[in-house]
Amino acid sequence: MRTALVIGTGLIGTSAALALASRGVTVHLADHDPAQARTAAALGAGTDESPEGLVDLCVVAVPPAHVAATLADAMRRGTARAYLDVASVKGGPRRELEALGLDLTPYIGTHPMSGRERSGPLAATADLFEGRPWVLTPTRDTDTEVLNLALELVALCRAVPVVMDADAHDRAVALVSHMPHLVSSMVAARLENAEETAVRLCGQGIRDVTRIAASDPRMWIDILSANPGPVADLLAQVAGDLDETVTALRALQSADEQKRAEGAAGVESMLRRGNAGQTRVPGKHGTAPAAYEIVAVLIDDQPGQLARIFADADRAGVNVEDVRIEHATGQQAGLVQLMVEPRAASALSAALRERGWSIRQ
Template identity: 45%
Template sequence: MHSAAVVGTGLIGTSIALALTARGVTTHLIDRDRESLRIAAARGAGTPEPPSAPVDIAVIAVPPSDIARTIADHQKAELAKVYTDVASVKALPHAECLALGCDTTVLVGGHPLAGRERSGPLSARADLFQDRHWVLTPTPETSESALNRALELVSLCNAVPVLLDPPDHDRAVALISHLPHVMASLTAARLLEGEDYAVRLAGRGMRDVTRVAAGDAALWADILAANAAAVGPLLTELTADLQRTAEALGRLTQDSPEQHGAALADLTEILRRGNEGRGRIATPYGSPGAHPPAALSVALGDDRSRQLERLLDDVGDARVDLEGMVLPPVPNGADASDVRDAPEARRASHRVPPPHGSVELLVAPDVARPLTDALRDRGWAVR
């Protein structure tokens, strides 16, 4: 790949452009928002000028409702040889592309599963997709050369490709992304009705549950509308669970104490299923089927004790649980595992102690990148 065009210079589009430019790909930036375009170009993401000839690939980074029309317009203008997009919904945009007469032989749907709480080109980073899943949704009419070009794009961004049919993708993200966003928004909306003293008591649990509710409301309305067929049934099922929970709690307030057994059993069963579901995405280190922890090496300053205390506070603020921690050898020669070393760290393949002046944090693989970003934002040197 020698050339690319990125249409849409928000967080995802600019991050892709930064990654491609860093790998030596001549990248052209296109956006109707001139300010966003100017910022992305100033950050070194590419040139804010259209190409003089068709580029190898065009990445369409616009909301789902704009995907098909944008592809149709740029195909008519012969912007690129191959097209892909980054929308979190795949089936509807593809159907709309067919309706508009787009050439779908050179089109590969895409969805990088990465992001940040902050949006816009200022929050973009070239390593945003490092080791993150990037779903591609080729269809029967997709040419082999187009798919290979999209796979090359994923590789240049250091992401991990996953191939799915568009409907399978949409059902998956409805479960793991769109439904949680709706629940976070509905929970956060309850805060509008809360007393001031109650809101002031909100801690990390409420912040964790409602974090994604801070996303752009208009963009998320667009996403949910595009994936309504997959999200709707999940909400119907969830509504039944909520009703069952409310009924159990109602019986606990209305029935006599000797009749509480059945209601408590129902409530316990609902919560137990939640335990089991959570266990499918958060297997404790050391249990069957668990992945080995990822290791982050963090440089400490001269005052190691004070620096370590601050580091652990920052890890806590990032809402990440440590699997273990390995400290460097202490000056008197004691083994590192004797110093504030979690059992999980000792089991981690007899790790060599980190070099003097640094500490090794062991975390679940899926939180390694978010924790790295959070600590770097706080000024820590992490690798």
């Protein structure tokens, strides 16, 4: 791949353009808002000038509702050897293209499973896709050269290719992305009018659950409008679980011992189902989740504290597998949770204590 045209210079389009440009591909940028394309160009994502001739690959990075029309326009103008989109739904846009009667041999639907709470070109980074799955949905009509160019794009962005059927993809992202976003928003909505004294008690749990609720609603309306059926089906199942859990919790208020026992059993069943589901979430490097031990370290909110902790862990010969930070409300301090292999936890705790760190159980 020597040349590419990226149509749509939001977070995903600009990030892909930055990755391609950093690896020597000449990237042309286009957007319905020329100012946004100029911003992406100023960031080093390419040039906002139109290509003089045929490019190798046209990447369409627009909202799902506009994918088919944008692709159809680019294909009719003959702008590229190959075309792909990066929308978060795949079945609908392809059916729209088929209805337009276009030759789809030069097209493949794709979806990089990566993003941020922020949107727009200023939120873009060249490493946004590194190590992340990038779904490809080829059909029997997809030309081999087109598939190869799509795989080259994935490789240049240092993502991990995953081949799926388009409709299977849409059901999967409804489960792992679209439905969780709505549930996160529903939980966060409970905070909108909550008492300030209650909100001040927010800890890491509520932060984890509501983090993705900060995303742009306009973007999510586009996404959910393109995949409403599978998301609604899943939310109906969640609603059923909520009804059962509410019934079980009400039973715990009963004066009848048998009803309280049934309520406790119902709540426990829900929690254990949650345990079982959570263990299926892939862990580090996509492997089965490992059982790490946490070494919790109290730190001040001062420059260089995290660097010192990681340097001291390195001196102790311990690999930190993951890290979380729990901030103390109203204090210039926080708790850094270092996740390590169980056999390394004692050695790391001892080494950090020797270097003056305050370890918490």
